[in-house]
Amino acid sequence: MSDNTEAAVGRGWRLWLVLVLLLLVAGGITARMLSLYVEEQSFLQTQGDARSLRTVQVPAHRGIITDRHGEPLAVSAPVATIWADPKMTDMQHDGLSKLAVLLKTNKKKLLAKLSENRSRRFLYLQRQVTPELAEKIRALRIPGVHVDREYKRYYPAAEVTTHLVGFTNLDGKGQEGLELAYEDWLKADAGKQLVMKDRLGRTIKHIREVKPALHGNDIQLSIDLRLQYLAYRELKASVEAHKADGGSIVMLDASTGEVLAMVNQPSYNPNDPKQRISTALRNRALTDTFEPGSTVKPMTVAAALMSGEYEPETIVNTAPGYMRVKGKTIRDHRNYGEIDISTIITKSSNVGVTKLSLSLPEGSVRNLYHNLGLGQATGIGFPGESTGYLPYLNSRQQVERATLSYGYGLSVTPLQLAQSYLALANDGVVSPVSLIRQSEAGKPVRVMPADVAVDVREMMETVISVKGTGRRAAVQGYRVAGKTGTVHKVGRGGYIDDQYISTFAGLAPVSDPRLVTVVMIDNPKGQEYYGGEVAAPVFSRAVGGALRLMNIPPDNWPEVNKQVAQR
Incomplete structure (x- = not known):
């Protein structure tokens, strides 16, 4: 064999050796990669986590x-959330027993929960725990258990x-x-x-x-928490005393329309989720509607005065204490005979306001109601607010026009009723109501002449006198104007004979109105159910306390009246 042949054989053998070695190295690397991926994945994951960016x-x-x-x-x-990565949790860790105690469970249940979710990477153990409890859990240093x-x-x-x-x-x-x-x-x-x-x-x-x-x-918010507490206390006491189904109080700033207090019964503690039952959740002052009854009679009288056909001294004959309108009988509590318009409000005469309403053009009363905000949303922006109901009536609907004049056949919320009284308190001007504190009052709208509002306001003051139906709404030291209301509740089959809505709507002090307040008590049970018996005393206590908290000067002390007379 020549030297050239021997050299070629040597080179071939070495090439094959190098190739075999390269294949062995590649095979070793592949085998190691498979081993790392399949058999040691958990170890590598742990090591990666130990030096990871998150x-x-x-x-x-x-x-x-x-x-x-x-x-x-x-x-x-500030609170904390306790969560676990079940896949990485050390099920043998000594701290699991202490963790179970801190979470107010037992170790068996905790381990079962982790085992059932072993394939998951995230599991809530407990949410919204106190920072102190979170620190105790963090100190256990259990792998796979985290605190956020x-x-x-x-x-x-x-x-x-x-x-x-x-x-x-x-x-x-x-x-x-x-x-x-x-x-x-x-x-x-x-x-x-x-x-x-x-x-x-x-x-x-x-x-x-x-x-x-x-x-x-x-x-x-526009709410004054002091007045809110006061109104809530008085409403709750009255609802409990009369075993009523519920109630609402709305208190407005007469000049700006801001809501100073708005409370309801029944209520619940929002910090306790177990108390959030459906019957207690709704804001009844905005969502529940009712027929306002006699509390809208001052508006009917205002419509009559605005027509120019009547004056406060105009005499209306209400004898014999009832009247028939297309087959329906409208009654007063007794025969008041010939009385002036002011006495119609004082005595709350259904016959009197019916005669006024039917003598006016067909849309007069309804249009004023609408302009005052009845039967429509206030625009306050509260979810679920009801619009109420205010019907359109024609000249043939005599009975409906009659009942509308004394507060039947329409429905309002307590807030709508309070808003309507702003015009009487603010000389015929209504400002938009608001739950958010306003740096300045919203754009006011005039809905009646100032002299009409002042006249009606003075008429409503007689309701609080010994001759009126709302004398229990009186506030010592202050002049108060208002109107009582008592209506039957409406059920599926019509009016319910033995269930009532008792209301009182009013303002104070009359000389310079600062507060407009509506009290509504739903279905008081017992011998007392009239608005003057049930709602008026609540008004007296709530408004009286509010006037004093706001440092509003009295306008009904003898010395005050004497100074006014001297001027």
Whole structure:
């Protein structure tokens, strides 16, 4: 064999050797990769987690809701969420027994819950725990168990303001009331941050901010929490005393239309989810409608005065105490005979207002009701607000025109009724009602001449006298004007003989009206059910206390009257 042949054979053998070695190396690498991927994945995952960069959420708090003086009505309190990564949780860790005790469960149930979700990477163990409890759990250092910070909504005034403020769900989204109405304004937008964590999930280094946390915007309501507490206390006491089904009080600022107090019964504590039963959730002052009864008689009288055909001294013959309108009998409590228009309000004469209404052009009373806001939404922006009902009537509907004049055949909410009284308190001008504190009053609308409003207001003052139906609404030291109302409740088959709605609507002080207030008691049980017996005393206590809290000077003390006379 020549030298060239031997050299070629040598080179071929070496090439094959190199090729075999390369294949062996490639096979070894492949085998190792398969081993790492299949057999040691868990180990590698743990080691990766021990040196991993994570994007974590930075919680942001929801906007604060306050009253007009800055008192908090809804705040976001810091809490924590306890969650687990079942796939990475050490089921043999000694701290699981202590964790079960802290979570108020037992170890067997906790292990069963983790085992059932072993394939998952996220599992809530408990939400909205106190920061103190969260620190105890964090100190256990259980692999796979994590503690995250979040916020929980808390309502300092609890049941006193709950129908206005509402509440949020577990995720912090508004479900009722202003929390729902202003969800877009109040809601927070959580931020994001890049951090380095160890294998126990502890943050060991903050790298950089990915997205800033945006806190929600605050809202300042028109509510005066002092008046809210006062009104709530008086309403609750009256509902309990008369064993009523419920009730509402609405108190407005006479000049601006701002809602100073709005309370309802029954109520509930929004901080306790177990109390959130359907019958207690709704804001009855805005959602429940009723026939206003005699509380709208002052408006019928105002329509008569606006026609130019009547004066406060005009005499109306109501004898013999009843009248027939197309087969329907309309009655007074007794025969008042010939009385002036002021006495029609004082005695709450159905016959008197019926005669006034039927003598006017067919749309006069209904149009004034509409201009005052009855039978339509107030525009307050509250979810679920009812519009009420105000019918259109023609000249042939004599009975309906008659009953409309004394508050039957239409339906209103307590807020609508209070809004209508703003015109009487504010010399014929109505400002838009608002639950949000206003830097200045909304654009007012004149709905009746000032002299008509003043005349009707003075007539309503006689209702509080010893001769009127609302004398129990009197407030010592202050002149009060108002009107009682008592109507049968409406059921599926018509009016219910033994169930009533008792109301009182009024304003004070008459010399310079500052407050307009409506009290509605739903189905009082017992011997007392008239508005003058049930609702008027609540008005007296609530408004009397409010006038004193607001430091409004008395206008009905003897020395005050003497000074006025001397001027």
